[in-house]
Amino acid sequence: MSKVVDDQSLNILFRDAHTHNGWVNSEVSDELLQQVYDLAKMGPTSANMCPMRVVFVKTPAGKEKLKPFLDAGNVSKTMAAPVTAIIAMDTHFFEQLPKLFPQTDAKAWFKDLPENVLEMLALRNSSLQGAYFILAARSLGLDCGPMSGFNNQKVDEAFFAGTTIKSNFLINLGHGDPAKVHPRNPRLSFEEACKVV
Template identity: 55%
Template sequence: MADARPRTALESAALDSLFSSARTHNVLGGSIAPETLHALYDLVKWGPTSANQSPARFVFVTSPEAKKKLEPALSEMNRPKSMAAPVTVIIGYDLAFHEKLPYLFPHTDAKSWFEGNDALIRESAFRNGTLQGAYLILAARALGLDVGPLSGFDNAMVDELFFAGTSVKSNFLVNLGVGDDGQLFPRSPRLPFDEAARIV
């Protein structure tokens, strides 16, 4: 049986930019216009989430004042790289995402699936918000940006500083900018198919 490929696969150069040759950058410079951040979100929002929940919330930290506000929440190792990057994105997830389901998933009463079930709300928000954070990484690469995702920070402090009075919790951070290839470490290995996957 032939592979089921009803759509045209991306050219190898595009796959290299998104996956094969893409790297995590610790040294990011340059500048990113607000219009690029809008274009970035306009790609991210189309990535699939369960019942179109779209629970991710993004804070694009760009100004010196906002960077200074974020700095004390970062681990010592992550402060220099995040302060130098033109943009640090706080990827959050909204624990009240189900309130928007009548708009986002209007053909059934999906809101009722979650009301009163805090465990399901948290699990769904975290899972699907994480997916959207991954979409942001790929969308940024598709737009020619380099990325440096990181998780070394005080979530509770970030929540207090940037999400106080809301139902949003922080998940992870992504630095955006133009990477310095000369500062990259040798690429780490990946597991081969037989150690990470199986076909049943």
């Protein structure tokens, strides 16, 4: 029987969590980043393909490398964040399937598919993994500022040249500044968004 997460945990993960744009000056250790990944990787993906790849940008040199490719509205908050995770995807995820899905020849299901289909599959599943990543980070005490608003092609050229990896979205990570949290925007009600048939 599944265990139910307590109310306090649900508040941390969902109800009280916000997208953060302001940050307090506090370091995020490499060990904590590994813990976040090690939780996030446990979430389900199609055929356990696990296409997400992550580059943690935290050094001044790394931030300066990323900076020119950010939309203007994302520059200051990204430069101020202790870490920016580039959530990326390996479009040739099938190369890892003999290890990740050993019960059958899952590589054969994907390896001859057109590149645009592989990219769509990688995008869907790395986006799922990116959501798991946000929940993992929140559960370990970090705040998150996920965003698009950057030049994917330029980021790919700078960080993933010569690979089959492409950027998906960015997540700023650290401890959010409570003074810079905006009120939560509305969400659709169950009746507006859902149907039981």
